[in-house]
Amino acid sequence: MSLTVRPFQKHLVSAPHEFVRAPSVSPLDLEIGCGVGWHPIAYAGAHPERALIAIEHTREKFEKFRHRAEQHALANLFPVHADAVRYVTHAIEPATLDRVFLLYPNPEPRAENKRWFRMPFFGELLTKLKSGGTIELATNIESYAEEAKVYGNYWNLNLRSESHPQHARTHFEKKYLERGETCFDLIFQKN
Ligand SMILES: C[S@@+](CC[C@H](N)C(=O)[O-])C[C@H]1O[C@@H](n2cnc3c(N)ncnc32)[C@H](O)[C@@H]1O
Numbered sequence: 001m002s003l004t005v006r007p008f009q010k011h012l013v014s015a016p017h018e019f020v021r022a023p024s025v026s027p028l029d030l031e032i033g034c035g036v037g038w039h040p041i042a043y044a045g046a047h048p049e050r051a052l053i054a055i056e057h058t059r060e061k062f063e064k065f066r067h068r069a070e071q072h073a074l075a076n077l078f079p080v081h082a083d084a085v086r087y088v089t090h091a092i093e094p095a096t097l098d099r100v101f102l103l104y105p106n107p108e109p110r111a112e113n114k115r116w117f118r119m120p121f122f123g124e125l126l127t128k129l130k131s132g133g134t135i136e137l138a139t140n141i142e143s144y145a146e147e148a149k150v151y152g153n154y155w156n157l158n159l160r161s162e163s164h165p166q167h168a169r170t171h172f173e174k175k176y177l178e179r180g181e182t183c184f185d186l187i188f189q190k191n
Pocket of ligand 1: 032033034035036055056057058061082083084085103104105106170171172173
């Protein structure tokens, strides 16, 4: 019996090399979908002993973030313009992340399988997190927070804290708090 080997597709094999690899530093944190960068700049400034990779895929938002980041000249902040799924998969080594931030992700009301906790990619993301590392999720949608708890259980994560932010850390959080909405913040920990 002979095996049929499919030829390599160049665009597929070259994908991992498109990315600059994540810095080999510890502690290392990751923010996905950081928008124009309020949180990553404040966080990196407040934690000079930690490194933060902050990813945003919308070009216009990323350019604003990069411009601001340059003005703050933070050596521990690494802005990345990429799709987080591809970047995390190809550029981050297993068990190297200490904290992951998912702050006000798009709620995907009509594409529920694109919600971070429901995607197969979430399993890949967890392989990049150290044991004892955390994932922080913030949302203004109660049902989204409740669903994340169910999926957190499915992914064998421990819910370490649950709170209602009162002070804005991101542009979306500011908008929701100014509207008088309740925001939900969940911190999960990997075993
Ligand atoms: C609702 S906004 C929240 C922005 C910011 N975290 C805040 O709270 O102000 C969600 C952000 O996630 C970004 N985003 C969505 N999917 C992404 C992906 N796969 N990779 C990188 N960024 C993504 C969007 O471009 C958008 O800027």
